Amino acid sequence: MNALEIADVWKYYGDFPALRAVGLNIEPGSTMALLGRNGAGKTTLLRIIAGLSRPSRGSIKIQGADARDQATRQRIGVLGHGIALYEELSAIENLTLFGKLYGLPDPRKRADEMLERVGLARVRDGLAREFSRGMRQRLAVGRAFLHDPEVLLLDEPFTALDDRAIAVLQSMIQSMRDRGRTIIMSTHQLREALELASHVALLQRGQIVHTGERTQEMLDDTGWLYRTYGEN
Amino acid sequence: MNRNVQYMLLGLGAAWLIMFIYVILITLRERKLRKELDRVRRMVEQPNK
Amino acid sequence: MREKIIIGLALFAGALLAWNMNTIFTALPDELNQGAIYRIIYFHVPANILGMLGFGLGMFLSIGYLVTKDLRYDALAASVTEVALVYASIGLATGSIWARIIWGVWWAWDVRLTSWLVCWLIFGGYLMLRRAVDEPNQRARFAAVVSVLGSVNAYISYKSIEWWNTQHPQPVLSIRNGGGMAQGMEAPIWWNLLALACFSTILVMVRMRQESFAREIDTLRRMAHAQ
Amino acid sequence: MFLRQVWTIAAKDLHSELRTKDAWNASIAFSVVILLLFSFSFDPSSEQVREFSGGLLWMTYAFAGALVLNRSFAREMQNDCLDALIASPVSSAALFVGKSLANFALLFAVELVSLPVFVLFYNLQWGAAQVGPMLLVLVMGTWALTIIGTLFSALTVNLRLRELMLPTLVYPMMIPALIAAITVTTNVLAGSPPGLGIRLLLAFDIIFTLLAVVFVDTVLVG
Numbered sequence: 244m245n246a247l248e249i250a251d252v253w254k255y256y257g258d259f260p261a262l263r264a265v266g267l268n269i270e271p272g273s274t275m276a277l278l279g280r281n282g283a284g285k286t287t288l289l290r291i292i293a294g295l296s297r298p299s300r301g302s303i304k305i306q307g308a309d310a311r312d313q314a315t316r317q318r319i320g321v322l323g324h325g326i327a328l329y330e331e332l333s334a335i336e337n338l339t340l341f342g343k344l345y346g347l348p349d350p351r352k353r354a355d356e357m358l359e360r361v362g363l364a365r366v367r368d369g370l371a372r373e374f375s376r377g378m379r380q381r382l383a384v385g386r387a388f389l390h391d392p393e394v395l396l397l398d399e400p401f402t403a404l405d406d407r408a409i410a411v412l413q414s415m416i417q418s419m420r421d422r423g424r425t426i427i428m429s430t431h432q433l434r435e436a437l438e439l440a441s442h443v444a445l446l447q448r449g450q451i452v453h454t455g456e457r458t459q460e461m462l463d464d465t466g467w468l469y470r471t472y473g474e475n
Numbered sequence: 476m477n478r479n480v481q482y483m484l485l486g487l488g489a490a491w492l493i494m495f496i497y498v499i500l501i502t503l504r505e506r507k508l509r510k511e512l513d514r515v516r517r518m519v520e521q522p523n524k
Numbered sequence: 525m526r527e528k529i530i531i532g533l534a535l536f537a538g539a540l541l542a543w544n545m546n547t548i549f550t551a552l553p554d555e556l557n558q559g560a561i562y563r564i565i566y567f568h569v570p571a572n573i574l575g576m577l578g579f580g581l582g583m584f585l586s587i588g589y590l591v592t593k594d595l596r597y598d599a600l601a602a603s604v605t606e607v608a609l610v611y612a613s614i615g616l617a618t619g620s621i622w623a624r625i626i627w628g629v630w631w632a633w634d635v636r637l638t639s640w641l642v643c644w645l646i647f648g649g650y651l652m653l654r655r656a657v658d659e660p661n662q663r664a665r666f667a668a669v670v671s672v673l674g675s676v677n678a679y680i681s682y683k684s685i686e687w688w689n690t691q692h693p694q695p696v697l698s699i700r701n702g703g704g705m706a707q708g709m710e711a712p713i714w715w716n717l718l719a720l721a722c723f724s725t726i727l728v729m730v731r732m733r734q735e736s737f738a739r740e741i742d743t744l745r746r747m748a749h750a751q
Numbered sequence: 752m753f754l755r756q757v758w759t760i761a762a763k764d765l766h767s768e769l770r771t772k773d774a775w776n777a778s779i780a781f782s783v784v785i786l787l788l789f790s791f792s793f794d795p796s797s798e799q800v801r802e803f804s805g806g807l808l809w810m811t812y813a814f815a816g817a818l819v820l821n822r823s824f825a826r827e828m829q830n831d832c833l834d835a836l837i838a839s840p841v842s843s844a845a846l847f848v849g850k851s852l853a854n855f856a857l858l859f860a861v862e863l864v865s866l867p868v869f870v871l872f873y874n875l876q877w878g879a880a881q882v883g884p885m886l887l888v889l890v891m892g893t894w895a896l897t898i899i900g901t902l903f904s905a906l907t908v909n910l911r912l913r914e915l916m917l918p919t920l921v922y923p924m925m926i927p928a929l930i931a932a933i934t935v936t937t938n939v940l941a942g943s944p945p946g947l948g949i950r951l952l953l954a955f956d957i958i959f960t961l962l963a964v965v966f967v968d969t970v971l972v973g
């Protein structure tokens with residue numbers, strides 16, 4: 244059974260089709276990199292998968308269930324541009340809060356483990372407001388992985404992250420892959436992202452123009468994909 | 476023309492005035508929309524490369 | 525084709541109105557204790573009826589949009605609600621002028637008047653909200669919510685003269701077990717209602733065409749940006 | 752499950768609010784200032800003040816309440832927390848009810864704090880019999896303000912003209928509830944039974960709570 248089945252999804256803003264008949268099947272355990280220029284529809288697609296908006300037509304099934312079902316959202320982790328933390332709450336409070344929202348058995352213990360993992364254990368009770376950018380990003384990574392999601396959505400990961408945060412994110416993603424989890428990330432041809440990707444999908448003006456294994460050529464010559472499949 | 480009839484005419488006048496103002500607003504908006512539509516159509520047909 | 529319908533309706537409504545105005549002003553005598561002022565009823569009542577129907581229709585169309593997500597329902601709901609707001613304004617204005625003579629005040633905080641003014645404010649907010657949202661689907665969703673919530677107040681206003689004893693007259697029309705009017709006097713109300721209904725249909729059709737213009741502009745603009 | 756989520760959201764809002772206190776202080780200061788201004792503009796000791804004391808009170812609460820309600824969803828915009836909440840397994844209804852309860856608690860606390868100030872300025876005599884009905888109308892009226900305010904706070908949160916649109920939409924919607932609350936409060940303060948307004952307020956609360964819960968998902972999810 245596929246981890247993710249996107250069947251003929253359309254998304255309109257008024258009459259303008261931001262997504263046109265998008266079809267994509269992602270097997271469990273694979274890491275899919277969504278490539279495409281700005282405005283190609285990457286973020287729109289990710290938002291629909293995350294359950295933040297509904298497709299105008301077509302359906303998105305995550306492990307067989309609709310993206311917007313409560314049970315499905317339980318199994319999805321999202322790391323977007325916004326770090327989604329409450330400035331006035333401390334690191335432990337932030338993570339415990341999201342632990343409760345995701346219905347974890349013991350949110351506080353899980354939060355402590357995650358803080359350990361992202362290297363923020365010693366600033367456990369510091370307010371998010373006082374954290375440096377790097378610390379906040381690591382806390383955000385911790386929040387996204389807190390409930391051990393089976394499907395992880397990363398919206399342009401690695402961009403604007405400092406090196407420690409990148410290291411933490413890469414180790415997290417690696418551990419997810421080892422445990423056969425599925426990862427979908429939208430990216431701008433970033434080397435760090437492409438290295439991790441097992442499959443790629445090229446999105447152009449709302450349509451998927453190519454999808455398949457990520458080959459070595461794509462890694463070496465970042466423009467290769469666009470020249471062969473997209474018109475640049 | 477006692478006050479009674481005066482106010483009657485005032486009432487009918489007010490009704491027509493509101494309707495008249497609205498019709499004017501609609502025609503102004505119509506003109507603005509048509510102009511904007513032509514501008515956008517031209518913009519899409521030969522995009523300035 | 526639409527042009528012909530609009531012209532035809534306009535001619536029919538104009539003729540009907542002219543004929544009706546003639547009967548109101550020449551054939552009918554002054555009312556015994558109100559004098560000439562009572563003739564305002566021929567615009568006050570039809571305008572309010574159309575306003576009320578418009579808000580109600582707007583609500584059902586909004587629900588139609590929420591169910592089908594078809595923007596045509598939203599365009600129709602917006603046009604109907606806007607025209608209804610115009611007629612509500614006419615109703616309020618004529619009522620206030622009429623009250624100046626009969627009650628001696630321009631405005632009274634009577635349940636009927638207050639709830640109708642509340643509807644006027646709410647649907648005014650509805651139109652402002654439509655201008656404040658750019659994305660068509662989001663605008664349609666938000667407008668639909670305001671329209672449904674607003675029509676609760678419209679219903680309260682409609683029923684207010686039956687639920688409470690108000691300074692505003694109780695139902696006068698025969699169909700609402702009123703029957704307080706002499707036979708000859710009530711008929712022109714219905715004729716005026718028909719005439720004003722035709723005018724409102726014309727206005728809605730024109731507004732609908734404008735909505736389709738706006739929709740096309742929005743789509744072309746998004747296409748241009750996506751290039 | 753639903754109740755636990757509602758409680759988590761409400762606790763989070765109250766916790767954040769008690770820590771920053773920005774909406775809380777603004778609301779208290781605002782209501783005291785308004786009561787002060789009202790007492791300057793009328794002669795508070797006159798007999799006639801009894802009639803519109805209910806009106807003064809609820810006007811103060813409506814305006815002071817707007818500050819709290821406006822902050823309710825605006826607080827989530829920083830760092831895109833709202834997206835995180837919508838993407839979490841919390842249902843929109845639970846999110847809405849949670850936030851409404853938090854707002855209600857805040858609003859009710861602000862009212863209880865500013866009530867003595869009101870009684871002080873207008874030296875109203877407080878009979879024991881009046882406390883019960885007064886609390887009842889306070890609770891029902893505040894809930895009406897909260898439901899409408901929270902729903903439209905969610906609706907207008909990511910609009911460009913949020914500060915302008917929220918009052919334009921919220922106050923007309925609240926008028927029926929405000930009128931009912933005012934008439935009942937005036938009756939209670941005058942010592943006479945609450946009268947018809949209570950039933951209207953109850954109907955308003957029930958209808959708009961149901962409508963809000965039904966429509967909140969349409970408002971939050973695109």
